[in-house]
Amino acid sequence: MAVPALAQLSPLPTPTGPLVAGPSIVVDAQTGEVLHQRDAGAPFYPASITKLMTLYLLFEDLKAGRIGLQDKIGFSDYAYNQQPSKLVLPRGYQITVEQAILALILRSANDVAVAVGERLSGSETAFAERMTSTARRLSMTGSFFKNPSGWKDPEQMTTARDMALLAIALIRDFPQYYPYFNAHDVIINNVRIGHSVKFLDKYPGADGLKTGFLCSSGFNLVASATRDGRRLVGVVAGFRRADLRDEAAVRLFDEALRARTGGARPKVWQIDNTGSRPATVLSDSDCVPARYDYPGDGAWVGTFASVAAARQAHQAAQAKLAIAGRTWLGREWIVDVAMGKQRKFATIIADLEPGAAGQLCALYQSAKQFCQVMQPQQLVRPFQNLWR
Incomplete structure (x- = not known):
């Protein structure tokens, strides 16, 4: 049939x-x-x-x-x-x-x-x-x-x-x-x-x-x-x-x-x-640029040489959100980024409530650390720009 x-x-x-x-x-x-x-x-x-x-x-x-x-x-x-x-x-x-x-x-x-x-x-x-x-x-x-x-x-x-x-x-x-x-x-x-x-x-x-x-x-x-x-x-x-x-x-x-x-x-x-x-x-070819399955805002807090370091960065970011009084701490999203022969791992705290990503990045920036707010439509592949 x-x-x-x-x-x-x-x-x-x-x-x-x-x-x-x-x-x-x-x-x-x-x-x-x-x-x-x-x-x-x-x-x-x-x-x-x-x-x-x-x-x-x-x-x-x-x-x-x-x-x-x-x-x-x-x-x-x-x-x-x-x-x-x-x-x-x-x-x-x-x-x-x-x-x-x-x-x-x-x-x-x-x-x-x-x-x-x-x-x-x-x-x-x-x-x-x-x-x-x-x-x-x-x-x-x-x-x-x-x-x-x-x-x-x-x-x-x-x-x-x-x-x-x-x-x-x-x-x-x-x-x-x-x-x-x-x-x-x-x-x-x-x-x-x-x-x-x-x-x-x-x-x-x-x-x-x-x-x-x-x-x-x-x-x-x-x-x-x-x-x-x-x-x-x-x-x-x-x-x-x-x-x-x-x-x-x-x-x-x-x-x-x-x-x-x-x-x-x-x-x-x-x-x-x-x-x-x-x-x-x-x-x-249709799927690669599709948005990831997180409709909330994201906070990109850095790109690291290993998965372990990327996950530590995620835990540190969640701790900052908890201290700031946020009850929803977002979702871990470790993105494997490759450029040429280099491979690194970008840490994004995804699917955050409105205002939480901005609040988190403000905490990082006040300590002169990198953090960038990402809107849902920015969470697309490829991620060659996720380098810090």
Whole structure:
């Protein structure tokens, strides 16, 4: 059967204008009734929403007693060298299983995802095979996994239908662990990591789950919210901007809550998966200049010779904000900058509240130190100008 091409999807009107949407679905989590669906069986690259399956298997082993929340997870060289987003911990550092859960949810850490897979199954390959077999057990017939992080692989794919089933399974099978998806922050190696699922802040009753992004996938979201005792699960995928993805999710959830249930509505497991090869949402040339997924202001506090020095600069900047009385300390963004044969790491405190970036830079400048406020539209690639 032909695979619907995401590039051919029609615009979906929103309060702020048209946007191009990929596959989407909203489901009543208790009954499985499909309240909205749009190409819900069409394949797409899952990106970091892959980590929902990684977490499902970790929760499964916790529930079975094969591992404990305070057990330690170490990092092989292979796990340590994963591409960002990751924790970038010192070599030899170990984290607890509970910290791993929160790092996967809050930071979407690729190094942690691989470390979890190796800890549970011995290798990334063996864990990926377990992921796919578990998908079949959950009736996720259109999902194939090659790694636990969601990093690019042309054979790793899913559908909105399948991800809705996975979200329902997480809520149903692991009520004791599901609250982790609504965690606000965690401190690992003296670094505070805050949540990045803005749907949690935008939508009353939202309590999870996970975002994902790859150039080829676009911005994706698997979300859940409860209103008046009724829980909905929704999946939206293939957006070219994170804010439009979140806006579309809010609208679809509102419409689904107003929808009448019963009658001839299909169940989520009755939706057919319709193909085997996802379409590409953004080519590398289209994606490179795209704005990063932080709509707030940023403060660039310097560029450093190592990741460790860049992270120390981030911690120092957060401390300055805390002393200044700011409750929201922004998000760490370490940007790998290359010019010629030189490689350095720019430290940006991203997604700050209005006025916070200016206040932080004023503190630096009063001490005759470098700091530059950056507007969201300035946070674009390439970053050759980030040198101080």
